[in-house]
Amino acid sequence: MAEPILSVQGLTRRFGAFTAVSELSFEIEPGEIFGFLGPNGAGKSSTIRMLCGVLAPSAGQARALGRDLFTEADQVRARMGYMSQKSSLLTDLTVAENLRFFGGLYGLEGSRLSGEVEFRLREMQVWEERDLMVSALSTGERQRVALASATLHRPEILFLDEPTSGVDPLRRRMFWEAMDELVATGMSILVTTHNLAEADQCDRLAFILAGKLMAYGRPGALKEALGRQVVELRSDQFRELQSEARRLSGILAAELQGRAVRISLPAEVDPAPVLARLRNAGFAFEALPSELPSLEDLFVDLVQRSRAAA
Numbered sequence: 001m002a003e004p005i006l007s008v009q010g011l012t013r014r015f016g017a018f019t020a021v022s023e024l025s026f027e028i029e030p031g032e033i034f035g036f037l038g039p040n041g042a043g044k045s046s047t048i049r050m051l052c053g054v055l056a057p058s059a060g061q062a063r064a065l066g067r068d069l070f071t072e073a074d075q076v077r078a079r080m081g082y083m084s085q086k087s088s089l090l091t092d093l094t095v096a097e098n099l100r101f102f103g104g105l106y107g108l109e110g111s112r113l114s115g116e117v118e119f120r121l122r123e124m125q126v127w128e129e130r131d132l133m134v135s136a137l138s139t140g141e142r143q144r145v146a147l148a149s150a151t152l153h154r155p156e157i158l159f160l161d162e163p164t165s166g167v168d169p170l171r172r173r174m175f176w177e178a179m180d181e182l183v184a185t186g187m188s189i190l191v192t193t194h195n196l197a198e199a200d201q202c203d204r205l206a207f208i209l210a211g212k213l214m215a216y217g218r219p220g221a222l223k224e225a226l227g228r229q230v231v232e233l234r235s236d237q238f239r240e241l242q243s244e245a246r247r248l249s250g251i252l253a254a255e256l257q258g259r260a261v262r263i264s265l266p267a268e269v270d271p272a273p274v275l276a277r278l279r280n281a282g283f284a285f286e287a288l289p290s291e292l293p294s295l296e297d298l299f300v301d302l303v304q305r306s307r308a309a310a
């Protein structure tokens with residue numbers, strides 16, 4: 001396997017007595033889209049901010065592109081791009097003015113700067129909007145302009161902190177297509193999202209909870225590792241059905257999703273006798289074929305287990 005493009009060991013950040021990021025260790029391989037998941041306040045942004053040099057770590061090491069990220073920052077930072085959770089675009093400048101401004105900060109000038117600005121705006125499909133004020137853009141356009149701005153200097157690693165929050169499904173897809181194109185040119189991307197359908201498209205994932213790494217790997221492997229199957233039961237009596245399922249032995253979990261109950265069983269168990277017991281208890285429902293747990297099942301499971309442990 002190639003040397004990781006980014007490797008993080010024991011990364012920790014304390015704010016007073018509170019530990020926001022606790023001994024995180026993970027690696028990003030060249031050319032992968034690495035998803036960073038976790039509930040609000042889990043420590044995702046703090047981690048990214050440390051890796052991008054805007055927040056000092058309390059402890060830990062990180063290497064990127066063959067350099068020490070904390071002691072040789074000057075040699076690596078210019079090869080990294082960062083799109084922060086709160087857009088850093090200047091709303092009272094036009095799209096093109098913003099890109100020229102940020103390009104200038106990266107040391108681009110003259111025809112190289114103009115060329116990169118046009119290339120990135122066309123790539124992100126916001127070239128037509130170049131003379132509009134950023135304040136006049138939709139959320140989706142604004143996020144694509146921010147991505148154009150974060151990639152002007154052709155970084156090798158890109159950090160995107162919730163780039164698609166508030167973006168509609170169609171433009172979300174456009175954004176992910178743009179990310180795929182960047183990765184095809186050799187870039188590696190670390191992206192945070194609360195959207196688990198997006199997370200499913202990542203090459204690998206890290207789940208963070210209260211600053212700690214709880215699960216790490218390919219989406220398929222993480223689902224398999226749970227050792228469970230999920231059967232979705234559709235019923236008008238979904239609340240009562242959930243209570244009953246939680247009482248039955250052999251059912252590991254029963255969670256509501258909309259008006260359906262998703263019951264988790266050990267992967268090796270035949271669901272038929274379990275469903276028969278629920279029917280015998282007087283419940284009418286439609287059972288979908290058993291499937292691997294979803295990332296949402298995994299997410300709910302991790303959060304609940306950590307609550308139970310607390």
Ligand SMILES: Nc1ncnc2c1ncn2[C@@H]1O[C@H](COP(=O)(O)OP(=O)(O)OP(=O)(O)O)[C@@H](O)[C@H]1O
Binds near residue numbers: 038045
């Ligand atoms: N400058 C700071 N001072 C004190 N506490 C902070 C500071 N920055 C972040 N925190 C705390 O650290 C924790 C992690 O915050 P962080 O923003 O990294 O979470 P997150 O995973 O990005 O959450 P979200 O999904 O809401 O963006 C939170 O409890 C937050 O309140």
Ligand SMILES: [Mg+2]
Binds near residue numbers: 044085161
């Ligand atoms: Mg955040």
